[in-house]
Amino acid sequence: MSKAETLIRIKSGKILALIRADSSENLLGCARALEAGGLGAIELTMTTPGAIAMVKEVASGLPGVLLGLGTVLDAKTAREGVAAGAQFIVTPGVRPKVIKACNEMGVPILSGAFTPTEVAHAADLGADVIKIFPAEFFGPAYIKSLKAVFPDLKLLPTGGVTTRTLPEFLKAGAFAAAAGSSLIDPAALKARDWASITARAKEFAAAAAES
Numbered sequence: 276m277s278k279a280e281t282l283i284r285i286k287s288g289k290i291l292a293l294i295r296a297d298s299s300e301n302l303l304g305c306a307r308a309l310e311a312g313g314l315g316a317i318e319l320t321m322t323t324p325g326a327i328a329m330v331k332e333v334a335s336g337l338p339g340v341l342l343g344l345g346t347v348l349d350a351k352t353a354r355e356g357v358a359a360g361a362q363f364i365v366t367p368g369v370r371p372k373v374i375k376a377c378n379e380m381g382v383p384i385l386s387g388a389f390t391p392t393e394v395a396h397a398a399d400l401g402a403d404v405i406k407i408f409p410a411e412f413f414g415p416a417y418i419k420s421l422k423a424v425f426p427d428l429k430l431l432p433t434g435g436v437t438t439r440t441l442p443e444f445l446k447a448g449a450f451a452a453a454a455g456s457s458l459i460d461p462a463a464l465k466a467r468d469w470a471s472i473t474a475r476a477k478e479f480a481a482a483a484a485e486s
Contacts (some may be wrong), residue, residue: 418432
């Protein structure tokens, strides 16, 4: 899949599901549950033990899922993630070497940023999407303000994204949004309560359709 095709899938899906699974079995089960609920884009964070190995398993077991690796802090990890099957890379802040590595590999890079200066810097370095993190402090109004001065940038709020705020973020101009515990309840994940995760995914998909 080309970089352009991956970005189109993220935009059309409107939601990235952030997963911090404790095992590859739980990650696969959660990915299937989310897909059943209408969400097909997942970001596995590097805060998950054995994340690279999990990426490889999911990429092999669920080829239809759009899978990314998040909380990437260095170029080496970005390259390992892509080699394992990650289709996009996400950073928590502006990481120039990670952005450069992803551009060299032709893989979408979603660079974390918060202030207007950081947003502009990430864009100048070649980030494809700017992840506004943490977005819960200023909410959709902040996305609207940033879009007023950066109308051509793709902004992806992360933090504070719920079924209530998701339509507001999208209407404010967000390219897409990322949701973690508000979408995937940690207790449900640990208990492998896939039915409840699917039900929650359907609620988010319905909220996305409102925008």
